[in-house]
Structures are given as C-alpha cells and as structure tokens.
Amino acid sequence: MQRFRNVAIIGVGLIGGSIGLGLRERRLAERVIGIGRNPVSLAKARRLGCVHEMATSVAEGVAAADLVVVCTPVEQIPALVAEAAEHAPAGAVFTDAGSTKATVVTQTEALLHARYDGMLPFIGSHPIAGSEKSGAEAARGDLFEWRTVVITPTASTDDDVTGAIEHFWRSLKGRVVRMSPARHDEVLARTSHLPHLVASALAAATPADMLPLTAGGWSDATRIAAGDAEMWRQILMANSVQTLKGLDDFERVLAELRRAVEAGDGPRLAEILAEGKSRRDALGS
C-alpha cells in the first residue's frame, strides 16, 4: 500500500483543508504543505491543523512533494497542475478536486503532454462533498467518509497513477467511482450544476420583502444558492453544454406543470408531483 510522504495541497479552502485534516488525523502523510496566494488564509489553515507547513509559491511548495492535489476553482487548475509538474520531483503524481472534468482534464493533459513522453502522472478527481460553505474554517477531516469520489482516467493516464489516486481517496474513506470526464460532466450537470442554477433563480426571483414569510421549504430549496458566486460561475461556464441540456429537460417538466396548473388539470398535476416525490423518496432524507 502506497503511503504518500509529502503531500502538497494547492488551495486550502473547504476541500483542500478537509483533505489536509483527513490526512493528518489518519496519519496518512508525513508532511502536508498548503500552498496559496493569501498568507492570511494559509496561516488560518495551519492554525486549524489542516497543514503542517505553508508556501505562497508553487515552486517551493511542491519541491519535495510526491503527491500534489489542486483544490482551486476550476479555471485555475490546468495551469497550476502544469506549474506544479515543472517543479515537483520526478515520480510525483498529480490530481485535482474540481467540480467539472472534461475541460479541466483536456486542458491539463494538453499542457502536460508538452512535458512528458507517453503516459501522464495526472488524473482528474471530483470528491462529491461540497457545501454552500467555503474556507478552511468549514473543513472537516471526515468530509469524504462515505462520499462518492469520481476519478476520470483517460487513454493518457498512467495506470499506476490511477491506482495510487484511487487508493488515496479510499484512505480518506471515499467511495471511488471511475468514469470518463465527459460522462462525469453529463451526470454532474443534472445532479449538481442544474440544481445550482435553479436554486439561484428561485432565490433571485423571491421579493426581498417576502423573506420573513419563508419557511423550511424555501430555505432548503435555495440553500446551495449561498455558494460562492465566482466558483459557481466557473463551474457553469466550464460545463455549459451539459448544464444547458439538463436545463432543457427541467424546463420541459416545468412547462408540463405549468400547463396542468393553468388548465386546472388535477390528475395530471398530481401525476407529475408524484413522479418528483418518487424520485426524491428513492434517495431518502
């Protein structure tokens, strides 16, 4: 069983911080180094126990790393993996935690092919364990326990890297699922990116003076709209094609509901509501 000695985490927010905490609590790494641009955030992450050391330069932070995990918003991932690959020791492996995979993996692989002959030491990852919260203060060492982590090997991925990263997430108690980057984005568009769009529209469409008369329903239905707007802008733009396909389907069902309400067609309305209920009930609370 491979155990990483020196893990560098670029971007120590909720996800990066939780990886650091998880590695430290389970003694899965000798050193965890947090890398970021903001010294204040880094110092907070260290104070919270997420990392042993910190660095504001990628080159310095990854100098002794055998694993680098990039946990930044998606648009920054490809360039940061490439920069880390330039400075990390030979044999180091790389992954990320981005919420979209097709664009991220394609761009990252294009940059790495310029550096490596043959197979690449990078594989895309997506631990499905986000929250509307952000920042290392929300980090938890058990964030990935029982959560699905998608890894997205491609024809360019070194098999040993796939195995090592699968083992890495399993050691944090994640349930690892392999999927192509394209299939990942198709699924996550429906299960995460479209719901975000819908929740944001619902929140934005609610008149502010009516907020005191909301209850648990509105509060649940819009909770994810509190997520970081810039992070979500990047996710929605990186996965725009699939998200728009999901939106087409959503709007089709919504139009059917509208027609049933407009026509006073009780049986049809009850039928669609029951369909939504059965889908939701299948998940449990």
Added chain:
Amino acid sequence: MQRFRNVAIIGVGLIGGSIGLGLRERRLAERVIGIGRNPVSLAKARRLGCVHEMATSVAEGVAAADLVVVCTPVEQIPALVAEAAEHAPAGAVFTDAGSTKATVVTQTEALLHARYDGMLPFIGSHPIAGSEKSGAEAARGDLFEWRTVVITPTASTDDDVTGAIEHFWRSLKGRVVRMSPARHDEVLARTSHLPHLVASALAAATPADMLPLTAGGWSDATRIAAGDAEMWRQILMANSVQTLKGLDDFERVLAELRRAVEAGDGPRLAEILAEGKSRRDALGS
C-alpha cells in the same frame, strides 16, 4: 386571557397532531378531541399523546367544543368548518391551518353566512411550519415555537374571534401576523408554492440512474418534493393564479441565466448568481 376548555381538531396529521401535543404539553386545554375518518390514524394520534379522545364523526367530536381547528387538505376545509358549525355549541369559534387562504376563506364564509346573521365566528389561519413529513408520528409540541402564523381576518370576521385565535396561536408560541387572504396567497405563492413546483420539476427531471451521484445540493434543493402529492395538488390548484405569477418571474430569471450561460457571458452570470446568493444570505442558514 381566554383558555379553551374543549378543543376539537379535525385531521390529526403533522399540523393537527402538533397542535394537540402543544396544547397538552402546555396544559392549554382541558380536553383535546381528534376527529378523522381513519380510526387507525386516530388511535395512533391518541397513543402518541396528541389527543385525549377521538371521534370519527364531526357531529360527535365537536358537540362540546369551544374551539374547532380544521387541519385537513385545503379542499375539504370549507365543508368541514360548516359541518362543525352545525353541531358545535353556540359561542364556539372556528379556524383552520390550510396553506392557501383566499379560496378557503371565501368558500367557508359563503357557507357560514347561510347559518349566522352578521359577523362570523371563523378566521383563516396558516401556521408556516410545514415539512415534507406528514402524519401524527412527525408531530411535535414545539412545532409552532418562533414560527410565523398568518391569520386572515376579513370584513366578516368577528373581532373577538380574531383576538381569541391570535391568542390561541401565541399560546403555542407562534409569531402571529395579520394579513388579508389575498395578500397571504400572493406571498406564499413565492415563498412556498412556487418553490414546491420548482423542486418537483427538478426531482422529476433527474434521471433515476444518476441519483447515486447526487450530494447535499440536490438533496436540499428537492427535499420538499417529497411532500404529499395530493396535498400539494390541492394547494397549487387553490392558489394557481398567484403561483403562475411567481412562475413567470422565476422563468424570467432562469431565462436570463440561460442566456448568460449560452453566450458565455461570465460577468452577467456572476451577477445573477451573486443576486441569488445575497437573497439567500439575507435569510441565514
């Protein structure tokens, strides 16, 4: 301060059961009688401590009541209030707990005007404390604590009845707000009925085979879709005009989001996401 001696609750599910429990735990009524059609559900409510006694006939159940609260789905409320008024002692007062008010109050008042000269002993109520759960097993004596309860007096409502019912909900620790039935429906369309429609469409539009890859976001955004389909059919049909107005506004914002994603207009997309976030943040978790 008026204290009710004999309270009859028609429909002992989540709301009716919670009223019963709250009254008993706080010793606010001498007798609480649960009325319903299903003896098994009634026996369960009694076993759970929601009511002292049970009756499957309205006439029998309200025979000694000084307060009758109708907690059934909205379409049944007007006829049940009228039936209760026929059999309750003189001086009894009546309210309901329906999620829509305009149709319910108009129809109930029309039926009662045939029985009473002058002002009516009925006022509409809506404790905004629902849940996707239903049934007496989900009832809690503190369900109304700090929750908003809208009461909807009209030109036909006896002032003493308004005062007594306001006191009744306050004794259960609700925050009482007075509003016209029409304004109630306008507000609740946006804060409750439209969110239900949207959550149901989102749940129904998600392919079943993708459910294992949902996480907290989808789960929160669709939670209310697990609500009872028949109860929600009635709510949406009783408040169709206002819900459709809310749907127009929601679709307008969603169309703007679509345009921004389609056009790759990052600044506009971020702007709408930030607007949704600020609305959601204003509420707190």
